[in-house]
Structures are given as C-alpha cells and as structure tokens.
Amino acid sequence: AQSVTQLDSQVPVFEEAPVELRCNYSSSVSVYLFWYVQYPNQGLQLLLKYLSGSTLVKGINGFEAEFNKSQTSFHLRKPSVHISDTAEYFCAVTSPSGGSYIPTFGRGTSLIVHP
C-alpha cells in the first residue's frame, strides 16, 4: 500500500518570503508524485509532477519540487510567494507498476500568505 504524509497542516508566511511545503510518501514500489493546488471554492489543479528523469521538477506559478528517493520526500518550494498563492496544496502518489494507479492524496497543507 502507498501513503502520503504532509507534515504541516498550515503554513503561514509573509509575502515575498520563501516557502517549503513538506511531503513524504511510503511505497514498496516505484512511484509517480504530484502536487495539486486548490483555490477557495475550486477543484484541484496540477502544479507539477515527477515521473522520471531529473529529480528537480518545475511547475506553474514559479513552484518547484525535488524528488528525494533516499528520504522518500517530494517537498514543494517557491522562492518568493505572493498573496495569490494562498490556497490548499495536496501531494499525491501513484505507482507505475505493482501498486495502485489511483492517486493517494495527503491531507493537504494550507498556505496562508500575509501582506
């Protein structure tokens, strides 16, 4: 079975500061990893995904994430946040083989950007 742990339920940060949202996964097989963002009263939309290749993945809106197999982590980072980045962020994992293709989602991290 696969699982995802988002270590912080809420992350407050000031505008223009850097931010890191943490995600750790557990899986006995190889994985694909995703970060989704959910703005208020909207569905989730894909920020970025790791399938293979370079472990540093760049996504939309200036976000990036790094896949670390030894630490089973896929932390999301942004060097300078904006008020508009205030949203709920979800990490998700699937498996290309031997596991589930249905994504397992973390509980989400609420990013709150203060002016």
Add this chain to the structure above:
Amino acid sequence: GAGVSQSPSNKVTEKGKDVELRCDPISGHTALYWYRQSLGQGLEFLIYFQGNSAPDKSGLPSDRFSAERTGGSVSTLTIQRTQQEDSAVYLCASSEYRGSYNEQFFGPGTRLTVL
C-alpha cells in the same frame, strides 16, 4: 474545451433523503473518478470508471453509495438515506485514460450538507 463540471454546486438535504450528484467530464476523457473531501481529511477515493464500467469501487463507504456512468461521459453519484456523516465536498475528476502518470482534471465539487 470546457473543464469538468459538477452539479449542483451546493446541496442541502434532510437526513434520510436520497441525493444525486452529477459530473460532466472533459469530452474524450475515458477515466472518471469520484472523491470525497472532508475538512482536514484530504481526498478520500470513492470509485473509478473506465468508460462505463467501474473496475474499482473499493472506496465506496457503504451500500448506500452507488454510481453509474452512461455513454462514457456523464456520471451520477447517488447517496441513499443520507446521514449527517455524509456531509462533505464531493469532487469529480477525469483523465484522458487510465494510467498512473496521467494528470487528473477536477471539477469544482458539490458541497453536500445533511441536516
């Protein structure tokens, strides 16, 4: 084209009544997923469709929950004899085809409140 749409956006019902939630996926997407999102609980997988068949119903919480998909397009999630614990946001997502690497496109959700 248009994104995933869901209706109604909000539904308030009395305990014991039946409700139907509708999802219109992106045209051409063969895979369709239903999730339940409760406050602070992340996304809970309910059921997955490939075309009109549901190879994975493992997430349905009880036999009060059922879903169907017709014409490889619209899907309806039905909850019979609603209970207060059914209150949540129900999200629908679609993807081009089944595959663990595929991005899911989410609708805005239906917020169900059972009084």
